[in-house]
Amino acid sequence: xxxxxKLPTILNEAExxxxxxxxxxxxxxxxxxxxxMQLMLSIGLRLAEIVNLRWDDIDFLSEVLMIREGKGxxxxxxxxxxxxxxxxxxxxxxxxxxxRQTKELGELPEYVFTxxxxxxxxxxxxxxxxxxxxxxxxxxxxxxxxxxxxTLRHTFATRLYKHTKDIAVVQKALGHSDLSTTMVYVHLVSxxxxxxxxxxxxxx
Numbered sequence: 001x002x003x004x005x006k007l008p009t010i011l012n013e014a015e016x017x018x019x020x021x022x023x024x025x026x027x028x029x030x031x032x033x034x035x036x037m038q039l040m041l042s043i044g045l046r047l048a049e050i051v052n053l054r055w056d057d058i059d060f061l062s063e064v065l066m067i068r069e070g071k072g073x074x075x076x077x078x079x080x081x082x083x084x085x086x087x088x089x090x091x092x093x094x095x096x097x098x099x100r101q102t103k104e105l106g107e108l109p110e111y112v113f114t115x116x117x118x119x120x121x122x123x124x125x126x127x128x129x130x131x132x133x134x135x136x137x138x139x140x141x142x143x144x145x146x147x148x149x150x151t152l153r154h155t156f157a158t159r160l161y162k163h164t165k166d167i168a169v170v171q172k173a174l175g176h177s178d179l180s181t182t183m184v185y186v187h188l189v190s191x192x193x194x195x196x197x198x199x200x201x202x203x204x
Contacts, residue, residue, distance in 0.1 A: 080094060
């Protein structure tokens with residue numbers, strides 16, 4: 001398959017660390033924002049999926065997170081197991097956030113990621129807020145790339161393919177109906193290898 005003319009932007013490991021570090025978990029909104037970004041990087045949620053995620057969609061006992069009627073009106077099952085290959089314990093991270101959110105608001109709201117003022121009743125966050133938050137953190141982190149919530153999804157998919165070398169696994173995790181849509185991540189990994197080889201030759 002021919003390589004697309006333009007490959008998606010992704011973050012490297014240093015940029016991932018710099019971006020997530022901008023959200024200070026000492027503050028409740030910083031804690032919320034860090035968990036949001038980590039979840040997008042860890043299991044590849046779309047922007048609409050992250051803002052529409054409900055606590056009822058997460059089963060901590062079976063370590064399953066359900067995306068209900070995602071893009072194309074399709075459900076998909078994702079796993080939040082302990083000690084996963086990503087180096088982030090999604091289950092513990094979400095449980096810690098659930099406890100803090102409940103304590104701060106006085107009750108558990110419907111949505112996982114909400115406004116955190118007690119007089120706002122834990123309202124659902126808007127797409128626009130998440131987009132602006134990631135742009136702001138990216139600028140603060142000194143990342144010289146045009147970053148959006150979807151960049152985090154692209155980054156997740158690329159890391160998953162590097163780990164598994166199985167494009168069908170990536171397709172299932174992302175919820176793509178057409179494998180050709182997922183193939184871009186094969187090209188991204190190949191491009192990374194080419195750059196590494198080129199850099200190695202230049203330093204010899």
